[in-house]
Amino acid sequence: GAVVSQHPSRVICKSGTSVKIECRSLDFQATTMFWYRQFPKQSLMLMATSNEGSKATYEQGVEKDKFLINHASLTLSTLTVTSAHPEDSSFYICSARPYKWAGETQYFGPGTRLLVL
Amino acid sequence: AQSVTQLDSQVPVFEEAPVELRCNYSSSVSVYLFWYVQYPNQGLQLLLKYLSGSTLVESINGFEAEFNKSQTSFHLRKPSVHISDTAEYFCAVTQTGANNLFFGTGTRLTVIP
Numbered sequence: 001g002a003v004v005s006q007h008p009s010r011v012i013c014k015s016g017t018s019v020k021i022e023c024r025s026l027d028f029q030a031t032t033m034f035w036y037r038q039f040p041k042q043s044l045m046l047m048a049t050s051n052e053g054s055k056a057t058y059e060q061g062v063e064k065d066k067f068l069i070n071h072a073s074l075t076l077s078t079l080t081v082t083s084a085h086p087e088d089s090s091f092y093i094c095s096a097r098p099y100k101w102a103g104e105t106q107y108f109g110p111g112t113r114l115l116v117l
Numbered sequence: 118a119q120s121v122t123q124l125d126s127q128v129p130v131f132e133e134a135p136v137e138l139r140c141n142y143s144s145s146v147s148v149y150l151f152w153y154v155q156y157p158n159q160g161l162q163l164l165l166k167y168l169s170g171s172t173l174v175e176s177i178n179g180f181e182a183e184f185n186k187s188q189t190s191f192h193l194r195k196p197s198v199h200i201s202d203t204a205e206y207f208c209a210v211t212q213t214g215a216n217n218l219f220f221g222t223g224t225r226l227t228v229i230p
Binding site for chain 1: 126151153158159160161162163166207217218219220221222223
């Protein structure tokens, strides 16, 4: 099956620093990648959708200058949390979809747990 | 606007007993429906999905879900659960012409030996 990896799996950083999270589709090309945020005991909330070679589309309420998304290739998307603060601590999950068709399965990465001190 | 409701946040059930995890959605247009499972410390995995055709869809590990348009539901069922089914289950919906998934809040299934 299709595999999506995320790196790092866990990161602890000081407040004010920036953190980059990578999402890779290992055995398929991902036309579209998605970034989600999951708070404890809550569901996944979509943050943004990125298509290779174009700017990401952010959901309402998500600061595009704070959460920088780059989808540089068909197998890699990165999320950079700039000037992180404790309230940014969360579980960040990416997913990748081979095609743009909405019925196509999204394949999820294992997630990255971010703790900002 | 779309939304997904999973009324049960936690469902404890004894091993080999049947289980139903409820999912209701709201949408004014045609939708695709998904169930994802998240095992402890792992990412989400697709369990099954409804796109069109038969309203009853099955997974390889014994789960099934039935799309009921009139009741806007997509409940997940299994006739006999195993310890290994203990996980968080998420129902999700997307419009047929849209791009992103909307998730429910999840149901934690705990199978008791």
